[in-house]
Amino acid sequence: MADTPCFPAGVFDLVTFSLAKLLGFKICAIVHDIESLDTISVPFVRKMVIDNLPNIRVVHNEFSLQQLSKSIRPSSTANTVVIPHVNFIHLFKNYQENPSTLAAIKNNKVSAQAIHEQLYDDLKRGVKIVLFFGQIKNAKGLDTLLRAIAITEGNYKLIVAGRVREGSWAQYEKTISELNIQNKVIPVIRFITDEERDFLFSISTVIVLPYTRIYQSGVLLMAMSFPKAVIASDLSPNSEVVVTNENGMLFQAGNIQQLSEKINVLLNDPALCETISHSALKSVEKRFNPDIIGERFSKILK
Numbered sequence: 001m002a003d004t005p006c007f008p009a010g011v012f013d014l015v016t017f018s019l020a021k022l023l024g025f026k027i028c029a030i031v032h033d034i035e036s037l038d039t040i041s042v043p044f045v046r047k048m049v050i051d052n053l054p055n056i057r058v059v060h061n062e063f064s065l066q067q068l069s070k071s072i073r074p075s076s077t078a079n080t081v082v083i084p085h086v087n088f089i090h091l092f093k094n095y096q097e098n099p100s101t102l103a104a105i106k107n108n109k110v111s112a113q114a115i116h117e118q119l120y121d122d123l124k125r126g127v128k129i130v131l132f133f134g135q136i137k138n139a140k141g142l143d144t145l146l147r148a149i150a151i152t153e154g155n156y157k158l159i160v161a162g163r164v165r166e167g168s169w170a171q172y173e174k175t176i177s178e179l180n181i182q183n184k185v186i187p188v189i190r191f192i193t194d195e196e197r198d199f200l201f202s203i204s205t206v207i208v209l210p211y212t213r214i215y216q217s218g219v220l221l222m223a224m225s226f227p228k229a230v231i232a233s234d235l236s237p238n239s240e241v242v243v244t245n246e247n248g249m250l251f252q253a254g255n256i257q258q259l260s261e262k263i264n265v266l267l268n269d270p271a272l273c274e275t276i277s278h279s280a281l282k283s284v285e286k287r288f289n290p291d292i293i294g295e296r297f298s299k300i301l302k
Contacts, residue, residue, distance in 0.1 A: 009045065009046050009049040010045065010049075011042075011045060013045075013049045014048055014049050014053075017029075017048070017049055017053040017054070018053065021053060026055040026056075027053055027054045027055050027056075028054065028055065028057075028300070028301060029050065029054035029057050029058070030057075030059075031050065031057050031059050031068060031080075032059075032060065032085075032215075033216070050068075050071075050072060050076075051071075051072040054076075054079075055079065056079045056080070056081065057076065057079065057080040058080070058081055058082075058083050058297075058300070059080060059081075059082055059083075060082070060083065060084055060215075060216045061082060061084065061215075061236075061237050062082055062236070062240060063215065063236035063237045063240065064082075064215050064216065064237070065077075065080060065082050067215070068080065083293055083296050083297060083300075084288050085216060085218070085288065086288055086289075086290040086293050087224075087285060087288035087289070088218075088221055088222045088225040089284065089285060090290075091222070092198070092201075092225055092226050095202070095226070105195075105198055105199055106199070106202040106203055108199060111195070111196065111199040112199070112203075114196070115159070115186065115188055115196070115199070115200070116159075116186045116188070119186065122157060123203060126155060127156060127157055128155060128156040128157075128205040128267055129156065129159055129203050129204045130156055130157070130159070130204070130205065130206055130208060130263060131158075131159050131161065131200055131201070131204040131207045131208070132145055132158065132159070132161070132162075132207075132208055132209075132210075133161050133192070133197070133200060133201075133207060133219055133223075134161075134219045135162050135163055135164075135165045136160070136162050136163065136165060136169075136172075137164075137165040137166040138166050138212075139211060139212050139213040140209075140210070140211055140212075141209075141210035141211050141212045141233060141254070142160065142172060142210065143175060144210045144212070144256055144259060145158070145208055145210040145259065146158075146172065146175050146179060146181065147179065147256045148210075148256045148257075148259040148260040149181055149185065149260075150179040150180075150181050151256070151260045152260045152263050152264055152267075154264065154268070156184075156205070156267055157184055157185070157186055158184055158185050158186070159185075159186045159204075160172075160185065160187050160188065161188040161192050161196075161197075161200055162189070163190060163191055164189060169187065169189045172187075197222075201223065201226045201228055204228055205229070205266060205273060206228070206230070206231055206263060206266045206267065206273065207223040207228050207229070207230050207231075208230075208231045208232075208259070208263065209230065209231070209232040209233065210231075210232075210251075210259060211233050211235060211238070211253070212233065212235075212254060214235055214237050214238070216237055217232075217237065217238065220232060220238060220241060220242070221241070221288060224241075224248065224280035224281065224283070226277075226281075227277040227278070227284075228277055228280070229249070229272075229273040229276040229280070230248040230276075230280065231248065231249045231250075231251060231263060231266065232248060232249070232250055232251075233250070233251060233252070233253035233254075234251065234252055234253055235253055241284075243283075245272075246276070246283075247276060247279040247280040247282075247283040248276060248280055249262045249265075249266070249276070
């Protein structure tokens with residue numbers, strides 16, 4: 001999963017980087033997940049791995065650069081560049097080029113029943129799907145989404161798909177019960193395979209990212225690459241990518257009422273969903289193009 005911390009800056013990294021330096025190598029460190037760096041318990045290790053040893057650091061957006069700059073030397077900041085994460089269009093190109101392939105996975109009864117025994121029948125009855133996808137932790141804002149679902153009417157269901165990383169699913173089960181939305185929520189709390197991911201994306205009307213703290217969202221780029229209409233909180237990393245009513249929708253982070261309104265708009269406007277999805281694909285194809293990003297890496301490595 002793209003949301004998995006990729007750069008823990010631990011002892012293993014310190015040893016690896018130190019050996020590389022001793023052997024005369026130069027180091028380019030891609031600092032993907034600033035949050036994991038902020039939780040390192042050994043400041044010396046963190047400083048060496050992030051600040052002292054790399055010759056150059058790469059982050060994926062301006063927000064990450066701002067946050068990283070608070071904890072490294074000015075000279076290290078000067079040798080830190082912003083290069084966006086590549087899109088995920090290659091994962092879904094077959095569906096885009098072959099509509100019959102997309103239709104086949106979307107209407108796969110076995111896949112639907114593997115998610116939930118009633119899902120296939122729900123889809124045949126025209127039930128729309130709102131999707132929360134990815135690892136579940138406090139900063140992902142699932143509680144906000146559940147409370148928004150409680151005040152959003154319509155013929156739809158929310159699928160929550162992913163493993164719990166912090167706490168337990170019990171805390172969300174309690175919220176679902178208190179809000180009396182058991183009939184609206186389908187929890188799939190486990191590892192999701194690539195095939196299941198594709199199925200879930202294909203049946204979704206909208207994918208919601210209600211994050212309260214984030215540095216880089218792989219799910220956002222995946223959803224836009226599929227492409228799907230996305231509603232994301234207005235945190236800086238999201239707003240650097242999403243333009244409301246053009247290639248997605250933004251809502252004020254934590255604003256339950258506003259999120260409900262955005263979900264309601266997309267559930268009831270298929271034409272807008274189609275327009276946003278089309279624009280999302282075009283925007284990530286242009287801005288997060290792997291060929292262009294590869295050239296930028298090539299320049300800094302030279």
